[in-house]
Amino acid sequence: MGDSWIGKRVPKRDAAAKTTGTIIYGHDLRRPGMLHGKILRSPFPFAKIIRINTERAAAVPGVKAILTGEDVPDTRIGLGRDNPILNRHVVRRVGDEVAAVAATSMDAALEAISLIDVTYEPLPAILDASEALKAEALLIHDTRTSNLHDKRSYVHGDPDAALLEADVVVEDTFLIPYVAPTPMEPSVVIAEFDADGELTVYTTNQAPYLMQYELGQAVEMPPGRIRIKQTAIGGAFGRGLDVYPFEAVAVLLAQATRQPVRIAYDRQEEFLAAPLRQPVKVTIKTGALKDGTLWVRDARALLDIGAYASLGTVIPVVMAQVVGSLYRVPHARYEADLVYTNNPVTGAMRGFGGPQATLFVEAQMDRLAVALGMDPLSFRLQNANRPDETTPQGLKISTCGLKECLEMVGSMRDKHKEPSPPGKRRGIGFAATLNVGGGARMHRSDGSGVIVKVDDFGQVTITTGSTEIGQGTDVVLSQIVAETLGVSISAVRFVNGDTGVAPWDVGAHASRTTFVAGNAALQAAEEARRQILETAAELLKVDTGELVMRDGSVYVRGRPELGLPLDKIMRARHFRKDGQIVQAQGWYDPPNEQVGSDMVGNLSATYSFGAQAIEVEVDTETGQVKVLRVRTANDVGRVINPMLVEGQLEGGIHMGLGYALSETLFVEGGQVQNNSFREYGIFTAFDMPPIEIQNLETHDPLGPFGAKGVGEIGVAPVAPAVLNAIYDAVGIRLNRIPARPEMVLDALETLQSNDRTSR
């Protein structure tokens, strides 16, 4: 096998279509006879619905259907199985779905929505997770006995004893707020029934095969009769991992009208109704022995999941892994209460709890080092995870370059000593991350199927169930197949996004696609290769073992003059007696485990590691924190496409910097108050610092060509590295993000007054 496509900076297959604006995103798609759907949402965080009058709305010209809770199945949607499609008796959050309209124009739909009269009886809203747990609290879901959605706990070793044994213990309480995934393209769906009643859903959902099932349950139709077609997806970042009421509403409006129905959020509705990253209040103690051995972590978290659970139950699993397995720690405990409130719905977002947990774990690693009188970097190096070690939590770490990654980013200090300008102080902070790198068995299957066909002209088609959300599935799978078959990348066509045609895949999450779909593609390509070589060997009258595939041809090894172009081989194979075409299938389900209620188990077939060093400059007058540079080194196994690894890391770091410093969702009275990019504070291109990326290439024994997952690894270490850098610069310890100027100034003042007091 040659080595020409692996490790190459190959552009995404859709790069030209995206840059020329010809690609069809979900929002671009129109279907013949399509109606516009619009949802009427609750303005109250908690209220009884007394009555709904749709008469005036129904009179609006162009209105084709109006649905209220009475008109739709009384099912519960989403992985939490608690979210009604349209609420009948009660609303539990601002934005809760109350009624829906389908009309021939968006104007008519909007007018009709504005004319639906809903009489509410407001209830006292529960906007704080601790309040929600009080005995006297109203029940947000009256089918339950409390507002505690779930309690998850993990433990290894004896944390209580260990905390007593430890020479040094630090304790902090962190408040980690909401952020919104803010993909460029807001939520959108088109539902369309064909004349036989088969439903096609055009969607930007990230897990189409799960969506089939979820939607089927919600609208009470056989999932097999639902065909999910993904359009090009303008970002998702986890927002598209679950199914939400608007998607079922579109289906039911389409069913009612027998016309395709589109529901497309604008940016305001996206901020209001799409799921957010879960906020956490956590109290954590970390202890070490005086020789610098990390000894114990003990974290107790309160998770405000909002009015509906969605992926709330799953996210603590990832948090527990960071607590239990990032660095070698002999004793660890993680306990989390997942609490219903009347706040916005939370869901999956890139990193899946990792950013929150890495923040509180890595902020404490720094504080513990200081308390030990150690250099934070040395302390990390001393306790770094090692290759070929199973953590007490059951994570089977095979390849692991964490130590090397820390050393690589540690060298940032060597060039640090530029003097700070007057009134400004500079500092460098570190943080590391452990991320699933070989899938993550969240569902019973973590598998992926791929079909590879090669045509008479040597053109190769990959048909895959895997999802492309901008991360580069298209080019990575193309590279893997091109490499295996020794053909040009342009000879490979990538087809995905249709559950009706492509084999199953669990969806784009957990940084899994390169590893899992990549292995399936490799398997299919190898089978295609076997078929091709079988024919080539006959034609060239040699053993298949003597053959190499390269440059679109098959050669006899060591005799480059003896070769046949692939298309010739294909036609010879096809156009002869008892001819055959080349078709091959691959299926890969990684050897990982679903974790049990004890949160123990090898969730991923392998793990990726990364470290970041971030230099900040703190303006002591204004409290403004400027990020001067970021260096990141990552062990993501063999790098299949450096450009995409860089893209994932840059994107993750961008997301992490917003999390650390600027993104602020003002949720007051249960309602998101700032619902535009102008007010939300995402990092712009102008805000971004230079980023240095280094790859520490291990060779994963199970990964395709040795690769591990990289999709989420850039996000998590950013915020703790920033907090640690702020400490390095000005000596303050922040327990909240984003580190906005006013908070930094407050902390600086407190520090100065403490200094004065202590002096």
Added chain:
Amino acid sequence: MGDSWIGKRVPKRDAAAKTTGTIIYGHDLRRPGMLHGKILRSPFPFAKIIRINTERAAAVPGVKAILTGEDVPDTRIGLGRDNPILNRHVVRRVGDEVAAVAATSMDAALEAISLIDVTYEPLPAILDASEALKAEALLIHDTRTSNLHDKRSYVHGDPDAALLEADVVVEDTFLIPYVAPTPMEPSVVIAEFDADGELTVYTTNQAPYLMQYELGQAVEMPPGRIRIKQTAIGGAFGRGLDVYPFEAVAVLLAQATRQPVRIAYDRQEEFLAAPLRQPVKVTIKTGALKDGTLWVRDARALLDIGAYASLGTVIPVVMAQVVGSLYRVPHARYEADLVYTNNPVTGAMRGFGGPQATLFVEAQMDRLAVALGMDPLSFRLQNANRPDETTPQGLKISTCGLKECLEMVGSMRDKHKEPSPPGKRRGIGFAATLNVGGGARMHRSDGSGVIVKVDDFGQVTITTGSTEIGQGTDVVLSQIVAETLGVSISAVRFVNGDTGVAPWDVGAHASRTTFVAGNAALQAAEEARRQILETAAELLKVDTGELVMRDGSVYVRGRPELGLPLDKIMRARHFRKDGQIVQAQGWYDPPNEQVGSDMVGNLSATYSFGAQAIEVEVDTETGQVKVLRVRTANDVGRVINPMLVEGQLEGGIHMGLGYALSETLFVEGGQVQNNSFREYGIFTAFDMPPIEIQNLETHDPLGPFGAKGVGEIGVAPVAPAVLNAIYDAVGIRLNRIPARPEMVLDALETLQSNDRTSR
């Protein structure tokens, strides 16, 4: 294996979409940013192009591109490799492509076309095949040395000696005219390049994988970079088997404008420019021994292929088979000159030469019987093909129910003796047909690939390269798969029409799809079945041999209480350690042969047979021939779907009746003069007689569930049966079709004057 879906009257899968008008035919499709293409065509049958001025056309607002012969590759399109995309120096037929425009509206395109100034120098047109062969004739293609495109000849036995040996010989010359395939949907194409330069062609072409190659050759791009997507097809009947210049023009206009370009014929343009059924002038002698043994056939045909060859070279193969192998005939010869003229282009049309040859062969069978003093039906029975016999031509006939079919239709006579009304005379005529029933190796591969997947919900998807042109591929393959997997037809999804996704198939022709794609589907379904039973056997703790698949479940044979629904098995298989999904592939290329230049060989893996009896009533005053009833009996192997077999037969008979009696294309000066349905004379629903259909079900050893092909079998015997019935009614022998009243009256008058003379 159960027996529930085979032999059932299951509606086509697209029946609801077609009857509700929601299906998207080629003419319905619009693409974003699409331009309208229009072709300027020659008004002359033969002329030099002196100059073309496009200046005025280019000034029309909305015009995006104008192409003339100078702007396009100087390649030759079509299976005859002789048809320029746009003609540079000479036009060879009325309708020849001279220039093309793409514009933002059809109005603009039409205006621009009208403003292109072409200066022609007319040449003396060659409108008769005999004239074309004369030494002094101008060369229609100046790269050739004569207007003889090709000479095909077939012989077995010693026809010259046999003609001397024969006790009775009849000789006739038949003139068989043009007819047009007239699908409801005229020709249409949309060509669209994506941002990477991959070309997608939306088409109603019947052979998408051949189109890929042909179009690639024509426009000089790698065929692998061309993706053919078939829309729903509103009929084709062979018109869509070759690639014609308008398709390449659309591609080149799309290339020039970087926008999708649509070219859609209206009915006029369809009559003018789409290929017609090949007209034939043939002189045939048929001889028999006095004991009623058919002894020899000797036919000499002149085929006017028009200005370009298209499928002209292939059609004589089918003609030769009728001459050489319909009935047992020890000596036979077929010679054909295929001649270029400046007449319209001819191409494939349902039956592929069979209707022409069956006309002259079966008309002579009748005449020979009369000359022998035998009953025409008894003469046929005596010489009918028999099972398990290889004809001298190499046709390996396995199953053959011709004798039984003739007997079945022969019984029409029993109910015949209703007295004719005054001035009208009734008669019954017979004819038989032999048709390929197990594919036909026209191309080096006659194969077909199918993918079957079964999802977690027990929903089955068939992905096939085969073409659905209304004939019922969708439901037949669904039945085969549903039967094999014991599921409901509604649990089967049918996906085809995309070369980018589906495996190769040679296209819809030669009545091959049920046999070839059906076998591939069967193979894939059997592999899926094997995978399912493997899991079910584990779950039920029995051997797979004890299991039956029925009603969407797997049962233990003889113990119906022990069963598992398919979806449960699928999920058990998928959602376990080392889980697997069900994906399977099938590929079938029948054991048939490409015939050589001697036209000998077993073209098809099996043969279908049919017989027709037609009763007519001839109005001796007006010459009007009314068809009172048609009875047809056919051996098409096992009948998978009686409704579709009936549909094919009724459609074929409809086509044959128009051929025999009414369809008249007036081609004068090389130009089709009547270019509307009103003037062309297709049989309407009101003209159609009652049709009785009987199936003589043989069980073909190679056919899927014993089936053989049926698509073309209805057409060929109609015209000779009608001619023979007219003779039976009024004693005239017509050597031309259609048997229009004026011709019948002429013949009646001639007959009467002969009678008077002889009296």
